[in-house]
Amino acid sequence: MKSTLKALLMAAVVVAAPMMATSSASAEGEKYILVSHAPDSDTWWNTIKNGIALAGEQVGAEVEYRNPPTGDIADMARIIEQAAASSPDGIITTLADYDVLKGPITNAVDQGIDVIIMNTGTPDQAREVGALMYVGQPEYDAGFAAGLRAKGEGVTKFLCVNHAIQQPTVGERCRGYADGLGIDLGDAMMDSGTDPSEIKNKVLAYLSANQDVDGILTLGPVSADPTIAALKENGMAGSIHFGTFDLGEEIVKGIKDGTINWGIDQQPFLQAYLPVVILANWDRYGVLPGNNINSGPGFVTKDGLTKVEKFAGEYR
Structure with a gap:
């Protein structure tokens, strides 16, 4: 397990430069859409974009990032509906407002689209809307x-x-x-x-x-x-x-x-990277982790800042 994780991290370093140029990875294979609640102005989500880009490249899937430009949740609900209408193999989405988003997400699941909740929401809410699992920080x-x-x-x-x-x-x-x-x-x-x-x-x-x-x-x-x-x-x-x-x-x-x-x-890179890998393996081999994945919290102090500082805003 440790050797696999080390290999993934090394791969992240190798492809860091080209991944910064795009928010999606294109390849022949499954298509996944990640929908976030973030406005265009929130640069924190660049790490999310890097995560799905690297995962898509590695598993050979097309991954697209969509979001409401102003962060409007009602607009996000419409984006989820539009994403589902395009019949992707899977949707990865935040659950920033359960009351507003549960309808569109549940409808996507009812259409046979696999959904993973990431970043916001809770494991219980993910289960209630029919998602496969939750990846994020409680x-x-x-x-x-x-x-x-x-x-x-x-x-x-x-x-x-x-x-x-x-x-x-x-x-x-x-x-x-x-x-x-x-x-x-x-x-x-x-x-x-x-x-x-x-x-x-x-x-x-x-x-x-x-x-x-x-x-x-x-x-x-x-x-x-x-x-x-x-x-x-x-x-x-x-x-x-x-x-x-x-x-x-x-x-x-x-x-x-x-x-x-x-x-x-909360390790946003993992919040984006892992759902793509999980969906690809679920689609291809029918294997799925048995539990939700907590990507955080972890406290970062002055000690051990070297790697964090190097990759802040990209992979950390």
Whole structure:
């Protein structure tokens, strides 16, 4: 098993450069469509695109990435319906809003299309819509683990900067964090929006009005990067506890210079790569893992940053 994983990682290094040029891999064979909830502006999903591209190349399948340009969930529902209408061999999709997306996903399953839920949603929700399995990070559990760690590191009052308030599952990170700390979430979860300037200004204003806040949690690069800028502007960088979900170039820099205490890596590369490989093997040989796959959480600190820094935004 270890040798197989090592070979896959080596392959990722070899093909890293060409994979950056495209978000889909074309070859003769099965066709799979990955539908995400991410807007075009969210560069974190480049790692997802790299994951499906490499997997498609290796298994000889065509893999296409689709998403709502603005991140609108209703638009995403329509994209899933359109994807199902094209009769692919399989659909890989996030389940960012169960109530909105369960219908289109269930309809795809009823049409005989194999579905794997990745990234957002839960194993229980994946089962309820008839998906083969779930590959991702249990959001509440990850937030709870972050809260326990932050509590041990002295955090008593926090701000959670949520750039995806319209996606209920993402908010579970903030709720889990509060429970891990053992305090009420209250009004600590900020609806920051996605505009970098607005996020920065909102963080500055909140910290100015709540000077007893000693911890910050951001939910990805979209909210982390402007928060880094805010802390550098108000002189709090390195003096306030700062944890974040996900990785990215600025986040890795922040961990390295001490602005960020740790990042939580849900390994998006695996969330995209594994479903393609699983679907191909299911279609060809009828073999399927017996359990859902948790791709995270894992804490990334200054220790062992070398490989993470090298591949941040590409494969990490």
